[in-house]
Amino acid sequence: MKIIDVATHINPSLMSLDKLHQRYQWGERNQKIFSRFHKLESACIFPHQSLAETLTTCLERLLAQHPDKLDAITHVAYAHSLHTTYPFDVRLLESMIRQQLSDRVEVMSLTQGSCASSFLGLALLDKVCRISPAGESQQPTYAILLTGDKCFHETVQYVDQNGLFGEGCTAVLVSSHPDTTGLNIQGLSWSMIGGISHRTVDTSREDENRYDRSFIPTMMDAIDKALTQAGISAGEIHTFLPYHMSPPTFDRLADRLGIERSQIYRKNLYQVGHCFCGDAFINLHDFWKEDNQQVSPGPMLAVAAGVAGTFSAMVLTA
Template structure:
C-alpha cells in the first residue's frame, strides 16, 4: 500500500498583498476587490530573488526521512501545473537530482492534470514502487512552481490568485502512517481550453464544478469503504472560498472540516496546496493516528481528483 513517508514544505519569506501583486499585472480594480472581499484572498508568497532549483533544495532539506536513505530513492519527480517551469535550457528536476546525490534515480516530470498533478504523482509513484524488489524503495516528488513569467503569475478569473510555495513528498510502499486508501480522478475534456473558455462553456464549467468535485470525492470514499462522516478533514487546493461553500452544501459536509486557513495568506500554490495544508494540520495537532482525511484538487482542463488517506 502506498504511503507518505515524509512531507516538507518551503514558503518564501516575502508576503505580498494581492492588490499590489495584481495591480502590477494590470488586473482591474473591480476584480481585485472581488478576490479580497468575496473569494477570501489577502496575501501571497513570492521570492523573486531565489531560483526554482534553490527553492526545491530548500524544500528537500526539511525531509528528515531522506537523510541517510538516499540510496533507496528510485524516482525524482516534478509534478507541474504548467508544462514549462523554467527558461530553456534549465532543467530543474535534473539539477536537483544531482545536487541531492541522487544520480542513480530516474528523473521525470508529470504535467497532464494541471493543478491536480501532485495527486497524480503520488498515485504514479506508488504504482512504480509496487514493482520494486527493495521494500525500502522511495520516490521523491516536488510540487509547487515559481512564478517566473507574467503568464505564470496571472490570476485565474473568479478562481484564484497564484502564489509561490513548495512541498517535497517522499512516497513508499508500506509504512505505518498516511496510507493511501483510495484515488478517484475524472477528466472533463470539453473544458480543455481553460482558462480561455468561451462564455457559454465557462458558465457550464461553473455550474457543474461542485457536482463534478462531489463525484470524485464520493467515488474515492466508496473505494475506501468509508462515509463522509468518517473524514476528519479535507485538505483542498486554494481556489475561491465560495466554491468550497458550494461543495460543502452539495455533499453535506460542514465547511469547518474543509481546511481553508492557508488560502487567504498563501494564494494558490499550483500543485502544492494540499501538501502544504497537510503540514499545517499535522503541526497543529489536528490529525491523530488513525484519522481519515482527504486531499482534493482540480486542474484546469479539467481534471477533478480526490485521495483518501489514513494518518
C-alpha cells in the same frame, strides 16, 4: 502507498493583497471580489528566487530530515501545472536532483492534469515503486514528489473573480513498502470535463459557462469515487483539505457532502495563494506537522482541480 513525510518552502514574508494589486494591476473589480467576497489576504511569492532555487530549498529540507533514507530513494517526480517549465529541453530538473541524490535515481515530470497533476504523480510513483514479488526479501524503498511553479505571466498570477496564485513548493516522501510508517492513501480518483483542455491557451464564454456548470458535479464524482475506494462514507470525513482558489467553493462542497463547514482546513486558504499542484500537501504539512503534531483522528479528504477540466480527490488515514 503511504505518505511518509512532507516538507514545504513558504516565504515567511507573504505579499499582501494590496501589494499584489499594485504588482499585477488586476483592476478594482477583482480587488473588491478578492478582498470582500473571497476574503483573500496575501500570497506566497519569491520575487528574488528562481524556480530551481525554491525547489532545491524544499528538497533539501525534506532530505535533511531523512539522512538514513538517501540511498533508498529510487524515483523523483516533479508535478507541475504548466506543460513546460524550462524551454529548449533544458535538463534543469535532472541536474538539480543529481546534486542531492545518487545517479541511480530515476527523474521524471508530469503535467497533463494541470493543477491536479500531483495526485496523478502519486499514482505513477505507486506503480513504478512497487516492491518485488512475494518471496523476495527487500528493504523499503522511497520516492519523492515535488511541486512548485513560478507566477511569471498574467495567466498564472490570478484568475478573474476567482483568486490568485502562489509560489510555495512541497516535497513529499512516499513509499509502497508495507514496512514503512506514514499516512495511508486509501482512496485516489479522477474525473474530467472533456473537450476543454485548450483552456490553458484559449477559451470562450461558452467553455467558461460549461466549466462552471460542470464543476461541482464533476468534483463530487471524483470525491465519491475516492470515498468508495477508501470504503468510507462522507460522514466519516474528519478534515477537508482544500486547494486555494475560490474559497466559497469548499463551503458548497461541504454542504453537498453533508459535513460541517468547520471541518474545512482554512489556515492557508486566504493567505498563501493557489500554489498550483501543491496546495493539498501544504495543508497536509501544516495540519499534520505543525498544528496538531499528530495525525487526524479520522479520515482526511484532499481535492485538486485543474484549468483543463481535471479533478482529483484523495482519502488519507492514519
